[in-house]
Amino acid sequence: xxxxxxxxxxxxxxxxxxxxxxxxxxxxxxxxxxxxxxxxxxxxxxxxxxxxxxxxxxxxxxxxxxxxxxxxxxxxxxxxxxxxxxxxxxxxxxxxxxxxxxxxxxxxxxxxxxxxxxxxxxxxxxxxxxxxxxxxxxxxxxxxxxxxxxxxxxxxxxxxxxxxxxxxxxxxxxxxxxxxxxxxxxxxxxxxxxxxxxxxxxxxxxxxxxxxxxxxxxxxxxxxxxxxxxxxxxxxxxxxxxxxxxxxxxxxxxxxxxxxxxxxxxxxxxxxxxxxxxxxxxxxxxxxxxxxxxxxxxxxxxxxxxxxxxxxxxxxxxxxxxxxxxxxxxxxxxxxxxxxxxxxxxxxxxxxxxxxxxxxxxxxxxxxxxxxxxxxxxxxxxxxxxxxxxxxxxxxxxxxxxxxxxxxxxxxxxxxxxxxxxxxxxxxxxxxxxxxxxxxxxxxxxxxxxxxxxxxxxxxxxxxxxxxxxxxxxxxxxxxxxxxx
Numbered sequence: 001x002x003x004x005x006x007x008x009x010x011x012x013x014x015x016x017x018x019x020x021x022x023x024x025x026x027x028x029x030x031x032x033x034x035x036x037x038x039x040x041x042x043x044x045x046x047x048x049x050x051x052x053x054x055x056x057x058x059x060x061x062x063x064x065x066x067x068x069x070x071x072x073x074x075x076x077x078x079x080x081x082x083x084x085x086x087x088x089x090x091x092x093x094x095x096x097x098x099x100x101x102x103x104x105x106x107x108x109x110x111x112x113x114x115x116x117x118x119x120x121x122x123x124x125x126x127x128x129x130x131x132x133x134x135x136x137x138x139x140x141x142x143x144x145x146x147x148x149x150x151x152x153x154x155x156x157x158x159x160x161x162x163x164x165x166x167x168x169x170x171x172x173x174x175x176x177x178x179x180x181x182x183x184x185x186x187x188x189x190x191x192x193x194x195x196x197x198x199x200x201x202x203x204x205x206x207x208x209x210x211x212x213x214x215x216x217x218x219x220x221x222x223x224x225x226x227x228x229x230x231x232x233x234x235x236x237x238x239x240x241x242x243x244x245x246x247x248x249x250x251x252x253x254x255x256x257x258x259x260x261x262x263x264x265x266x267x268x269x270x271x272x273x274x275x276x277x278x279x280x281x282x283x284x285x286x287x288x289x290x291x292x293x294x295x296x297x298x299x300x301x302x303x304x305x306x307x308x309x310x311x312x313x314x315x316x317x318x319x320x321x322x323x324x325x326x327x328x329x330x331x332x333x334x335x336x337x338x339x340x341x342x343x344x345x346x347x348x349x350x351x352x353x354x355x356x357x358x359x360x361x362x363x364x365x366x367x368x369x370x371x372x373x374x375x376x377x378x379x380x381x382x383x384x385x386x387x388x389x390x391x392x393x394x395x396x397x398x399x400x401x402x403x404x405x406x407x408x409x410x411x412x413x414x415x416x417x418x419x420x421x422x423x424x425x426x427x428x429x430x431x432x433x434x435x436x437x438x439x440x441x442x443x444x445x446x447x448x449x450x451x452x453x454x455x456x457x458x459x460x461x462x463x464x465x466x467x468x469x470x471x472x473x474x475x476x477x478x479x480x481x482x483x484x485x
Contacts, residue, residue, distance in 0.1 A: 015047055017085065021088070024129045038091035078108065110137050112221050113433040113460075114221065114445060138217025138346040214315070220317050244317070303320045311432055312341065411424065411456065420436065420437040424448075
């Protein structure tokens with residue numbers, strides 16, 4: 001493994017994380033907050049570390065990036081970025097080091113689980129750093145990195161494929177760097193459009209930018225303790241519902257819309273199933289809470305739509321205390337921890353495309369039971385899937401459930417009740433954020449034990465990297481083998 005090329009790339013990431021905090025520093029000056037010294041020290045640490053890593057890796061050929069270097073760079077980038085992003089929280093004494101790392105990992109992986117018990121007493125600049133973590137992590141640190149660093153364009157495929165989500169990392173354009181730039185512009189444009197809508201609906205510019213960054217990244221951080229419920233605005237809830245729905249769609253398909261029109265959305269099987277599933281869940285939950293809890297029809301539909309899109313897109317905004325809803329409605333919300341959004345989106349979860357293939361695989365196996373000699377294929381749309389793809393998706397599903405189970409056991413060692421631990425870990429792996437009970441709609445992760453926070457931070461990282469990119473490092477051959485992959 002070429003450690004020098006990984007060091008060089010990590011150095012650039014470190015400097016980038018430091019420079020990103022200049023925006024936070026400017027906000028501290030603008031609002032007259034006295035936390036500017038800690039922010040300046042945080043910037044200095046990030047830039048200094050970046051310079052040291054760059055010096056170590058200087059002189060190596062950037063064309064030496066292989067699959068191994070790609071996996072290592074992506075994994076250690078997220079670990080390092082979370083560490084650097086946690087520094088302002090630690091220096092200000094807002095959180096202890098473990099909780100600060102949890103908060104930073106939650107931000108960058110767009111999970112949205114917070115360990116801060118009272119957000120509204122914090123400086124606006126530090127709160128905005130949380131939203132920036134969402135926005136940076138949403139499009140993907142590596143995707144931004146590939147777009148802005150032309151020196152590695154020839155080898156960027158290994159970084160890009162280790163970062164982009166879904167079972168088919170299809171590119172929308174021939175060149176990786178061009179693809180990354182196209183995705184970045186779509187992401188930026190959606191953020192700007194949503195900011196304009198929210199500002200026009202009564203939010204301050206600060207709140208509009210903050211919630212737009214969180215929404216398009218499917219993150220869920222808000223500067224208010226009661227999240228979107230703070231605004232008590234049906235129009236804001238409907239607007240965020242629409243954009244949460246869009247943010248969990250495939251950005252590559254959105255690019256095709258700009259080329260061929262809206263028929264690209266209708267022709268995309270995953271997007272159609274995703275929309276149908278969101279509508280079905282919304283109707284079921286709305287009917288349940290209207291009948292059982294006495295919500296009005298419009299109020300019940302709006303509450304159901306908002307939280308279905310929030311959970312289904314893995315954003316995690318909260319507008320109502322869903323913990324008070326009937327068990328049926330809560331279980332449907334919990335089921336969406338596992339569905340997630342579309343491949344190629346900022347959402348977490350298993351992804352709709354994988355679930356489609358899994359269901360079709362089950363159907364094929366049922367037919368095979370009745371007709372043992374029949375040769376059966378699994379189709380995705382009109383394309384026949386290779387056996388290797390079907391097998392990989394089945395493995396992913398098994399490992400996903402296994403990771404949730406194992407990390408749940410680890411979290412319960414810290415004293416968390418079993419039900420909360422299951423939903424908490426599932427929420428973190430799927431990058432949703434809020435769960436149920438003490439870590440639900442009106443709670444935070446502040447009282448979770450240090451062991452629990454470490455386990456959940458690991459769950460966030462594994463979920464964001466879609467398991468295998470991170471778990472590959474557990475193989476001894478990754479560290480020992482001298483072959484080029």
